[in-house]
């Protein structure tokens with residue numbers, strides 16, 4: 001197999017190959033909000049978004065970037081006393097701010113001696129040409145990727161989840177980022193209300209066509225105190241079973257291009273805030289079940305690529 005023990009190109013494998021050793025991510029809060037929450041586009045946010053802006057494990061925005069990095073390093077000191085890390089600006093929209101402020105916090109992260117790269121999560125409608133220039137500049141001096149929360153390519157679902165931008169916005173920014181050789185990770189949520197298997201697989205095919213570098217697969221988590229929770233209580237829409245999720249993930253892995261990097265195969269739920277699907281709390285079991293399914297069904301990343309048209 002091409003990717004060590006795995007049948008797919010995991011981020012862990014990719015980073016070991018690139019840096020010659022394990023590299024962790026430290027999740028940071030850059031103090032941002034989001035146009036989909038501050039009233040610029042909407043005050044409701046994406047239907048699944050939690051109070052923390054979909055960044056449950058990030059540092060505290062009350063602390064400086066340097067202090068957050070130190071604090072996160074402290075949490076992993078036992079298993080990772082000296083290694084290097086990627087600074088991951090995770091929650092809310094991490095390019096939604098003044099250009100000089102963006103430069104300042106990214107540079108602060110990069111100035112930490114153990115930071116060897118940057119990951120910046122944002123929305124495709126929050127990257128203008130000046131920000132693109134800044135990202136290109138950063139890309140030329142460090143290992144950088146941008147994360148975009150595509151979630152789905154279905155316009156009806158996008159409206160239902162209040163994503164706030166159309167697919168053409170994603171496609172447009174993809175071509176601009178690709179033109180500047182800036183790597184992009186797309187988030188895809190499996191199990192959004194009323195989506196069929198085929199709709200979800202169409203989203204995966206789309207990111208392959210758009211030459212996305214990496215993907216984060218998420219199982220839809222219904223988090224307490226979100227608009228999604230209200231919808232679930234009202235409509236009891238179908239949530240994926242573990243068996244359905246594993247089958248979908250296996251199909252998705254088969255569809256991906258062989259060079260794409262899989263950053264995540266399922267979400268990290270918190271016992272306190274996750275309403276459904278509860279089976280996903282046993283993450284180890286889910287990951288083991290995916291590995292088992294891939295092996296038993298002889299599926300490897302990219303071996304279904306003839307399906308991409």
Ligand code: SF4
Nearest residue numbers: 034036045046049092
């Ligand atoms: S774009 Fe991100 S931060 Fe903004 S509402 Fe959606 S999930 Fe939340």
